[in-house]
Amino acid sequence: MAQTYRGAGVSPGAGYGPVKRLTREVPQPAPDARHAGDAEAEARRAVAAMEQTAQDLTARGERAGGEAAEVLSAQALMARDPALADDVRRRVGEGADAARAVSEAMAVYRDMLANAGEYLAARVADLDDVRDRIVARLMGAPIPGIPDSDSPFVLVAEDLAPADTAVLDPAQVVAFVTREGGPTSHTAILARSLGLPAVVACAGADAIAEGTMLLVDGATGEVVADPDPAAVEAATAAAAARARAAAQSTGPGRTADGHPVPLLANIGGPQDLPAALENGAEGVGLYRTEFLFLDRSDAPGHDEQVAAYRAVLEAFPGGKVVVRTLDAGADKPLAFLPAPAAEPNPALGERGLRMMRRFPETLDAQLAALAEAERGTDAELQVMAPMVTDAEDSEWFAAVAAKAGVQQAGVMIEVPAAALRARHIAASAAFFSIGTNDLTQYTCAADRETGGLGRFQDPWQPGVLDLVAVAASAAAEAGRPCGVCGEAAADPLLACVLTGLGVTSLSMGASALPLVRAALARVELAQCRAAADAALAARGPEEARAAAAAALPGLAELGL
Amino acid sequence: MAQRRVTVESKVGLHARPAAMFVEAASKAGGQVTVAKGEGTPVSAKSILAVMGLDVRNGDEIVIDVEGEGPDADALLDRLAEIANAD
Numbered sequence: 001m002a003q004t005y006r007g008a009g010v011s012p013g014a015g016y017g018p019v020k021r022l023t024r025e026v027p028q029p030a031p032d033a034r035h036a037g038d039a040e041a042e043a044r045r046a047v048a049a050m051e052q053t054a055q056d057l058t059a060r061g062e063r064a065g066g067e068a069a070e071v072l073s074a075q076a077l078m079a080r081d082p083a084l085a086d087d088v089r090r091r092v093g094e095g096a097d098a099a100r101a102v103s104e105a106m107a108v109y110r111d112m113l114a115n116a117g118e119y120l121a122a123r124v125a126d127l128d129d130v131r132d133r134i135v136a137r138l139m140g141a142p143i144p145g146i147p148d149s150d151s152p153f154v155l156v157a158e159d160l161a162p163a164d165t166a167v168l169d170p171a172q173v174v175a176f177v178t179r180e181g182g183p184t185s186h187t188a189i190l191a192r193s194l195g196l197p198a199v200v201a202c203a204g205a206d207a208i209a210e211g212t213m214l215l216v217d218g219a220t221g222e223v224v225a226d227p228d229p230a231a232v233e234a235a236t237a238a239a240a241a242r243a244r245a246a247a248q249s250t251g252p253g254r255t256a257d258g259h260p261v262p263l264l265a266n267i268g269g270p271q272d273l274p275a276a277l278e279n280g281a282e283g284v285g286l287y288r289t290e291f292l293f294l295d296r297s298d299a300p301g302h303d304e305q306v307a308a309y310r311a312v313l314e315a316f317p318g319g320k321v322v323v324r325t326l327d328a329g330a331d332k333p334l335a336f337l338p339a340p341a342a343e344p345n346p347a348l349g350e351r352g353l354r355m356m357r358r359f360p361e362t363l364d365a366q367l368a369a370l371a372e373a374e375r376g377t378d379a380e381l382q383v384m385a386p387m388v389t390d391a392e393d394s395e396w397f398a399a400v401a402a403k404a405g406v407q408q409a410g411v412m413i414e415v416p417a418a419a420l421r422a423r424h425i426a427a428s429a430a431f432f433s434i435g436t437n438d439l440t441q442y443t444c445a446a447d448r449e450t451g452g453l454g455r456f457q458d459p460w461q462p463g464v465l466d467l468v469a470v471a472a473s474a475a476a477e478a479g480r481p482c483g484v485c486g487e488a489a490a491d492p493l494l495a496c497v498l499t500g501l502g503v504t505s506l507s508m509g510a511s512a513l514p515l516v517r518a519a520l521a522r523v524e525l526a527q528c529r530a531a532a533d534a535a536l537a538a539r540g541p542e543e544a545r546a547a548a549a550a551a552l553p554g555l556a557e558l559g560l
Numbered sequence: 561m562a563q564r565r566v567t568v569e570s571k572v573g574l575h576a577r578p579a580a581m582f583v584e585a586a587s588k589a590g591g592q593v594t595v596a597k598g599e600g601t602p603v604s605a606k607s608i609l610a611v612m613g614l615d616v617r618n619g620d621e622i623v624i625d626v627e628g629e630g631p632d633a634d635a636l637l638d639r640l641a642e643i644a645n646a647d
Contacts (some may be wrong), residue, residue: 010619295617
């Protein structure tokens with residue numbers, strides 16, 4: 001009997017095969033485990049296991065190469081850490097057995113790293129992996145990791161660590177499914193680089209038994225256990241058709257009847273430019289400038305900012321580059337822009353433009369750097385503010401931007417109040433860009449980070465579509481462009497609906513561009529409008545999706 | 561004892577790759593090598609866990625101490641300072 005699970009598709013394609021689970025379960029040493037009496041021999045055993053683990057990690061790194069090798073060699077250094085070894089010897093000297101001494105000594109460092117802030121939190125997973133490998137070795141248990149297999153399989157795991165993924169044989173693995181993880185997790189990045197279908201954040205994945213036949217759709221995020229053969233054939237054919245269509249899609253974004261929809265890339269800095277250009281981005285629809293500011297004690301200087309902005313503007317001569325001013329606060333706290341007081345609900349607190357109004361000199365400096373970066377380039381610079389709430393916010397930002405020499409100042413539409421009163425905001429905003437991730441979070445009052453609220457984190461929620469429609473028509477009446485720069489734009493079916501709602505450009509992660517371009521090229525503007533009307537009339541997100549798909553028959557050949 | 565004060569210019573601070581390079585370089589020295597953040601307690605520069613635990617970020621000042629004097633100690637201090645400032 002087929003059973004369907006749903007997660008986030010992070011690497012497109014279809015994979016089908018029996019499940020093999022990655023075991024990370026390592027027996028935990030008993031809290032009072034003591035050694036037999038020879039402390040010296042026990043300490044030698046502990047240190048030998050640490051050294052063997054270090055050698056194993058180094059060997060894996062050498063096989064893997066690239067970025068994985070760096071992570072693995074850092075892990076080898078952890079296993080070989082002399083301060084850790086001293087602590088282990090001391091604990092063994094006090095009577096603890098080797099496994100317990102390692103586990104307890106590492107817990108001290110784990111707490112230290114976990115408390116040191118967001119940047120080091122990722123290293124905690126690396127450290128846990130090192131601990132599990134050493135403890136398993138000491139307890140004679142299998143070393144956790146990728147299972148061996150003679151035939152292809154679907155790998156199912158809680159999440160994948162770099163040490164697991166580095167030694168993975170892509171010829172053996174046909175798809176990944178993980179219960180945890182997001183679009184930027186190791187799993188997602190590795191899957192995309194290997195071209196393997198992957199679904200992450202898949203609720204229920206931990207309950208799928210070893211050996212179950214699994215069909216994984218890395219585009220839609222659908223995972224089907226024991227599917228019937230027709231479904232396997234259909235999914236495989238659809239994935240192949242999608243891949244062909246995406247590979248063949250060229251030129252600027254437009255519908256089959258020639259209505260232009262510029263397709264732009266979301267980037268975090270100059271390092272994302274090659275992927276954007278490779279996938280045919282016509283410009284940048286969202287340049288997140290936070291990366292310049294995060295993890296430092298002071299704001300970056302003028303010249304550093306100018307260089308980072310100019311590198312992006314120069315990559316798109318004649319194209320459009322939309323830069324978002326610093327979006328600090330909430331999940332992106334900055335040391336030099338402290339929240340004025342403890343915020344019980346940071347997502348509803350002083351973030352984005354609200355923070356900039358409190359620290360206007362930081363915004364002035366950024367706008368001045370942007371104005372200077374544009375000088376002498378052929379790109380069209382547009383600058384927008386995050387978390388604009390009302391017309392007063394928009395007017396304030398437009399005035400500040402004009403004073404700094406920025407010609408086009410627009411706003412992001414993320415707050416429902418801003419969408420509802422878009423007609424008033426349009427008077428002072430040169431353009432709108434709808435950030436569907438936050439707009440969805442605030443419309444449905446569902447925290448983006450809370451796993452249990454997945455149903456409300458869906459931009460197909462008709463309440464969200466209503467707000468997009470209001471904002472887009474207010475922009476049209478005022479003769480202003482209205483783009484979308486959230487995850488919604490990367491969904492090919494929703495991209496057509498957004499076009500039908502009056503959205504004038506779509507910006508997304510670069511890898512999503514070819515398939516969205518292919519989808520738009522298969523539908524006419526009138527069909528997009530009919531699909532938008534059908535979606536707005538639906539009572540829930542599933543119905544909206546189905547109604548839109550029915551109104552866009554041209555997408556069927558893409559399996560959408 | 562040779563000492564050097566360095567303002568860390570590495571964009572990611574003394575985390576991840578720079579931390580690993582720093583520890584690898586320090587581990588090659590025979591004697592004791594310590595590093596402290598500002599006026600904080602020095603930790604062994606040969607321990608990646610202790611070095612990462614300092615949570616040294618871009619712009620922080622660190623104090624590196626190397627056992628011994630002379631050209632070898634200076635060369636090691638040069639190398640460690642270079643890593644803390646590289647990207």
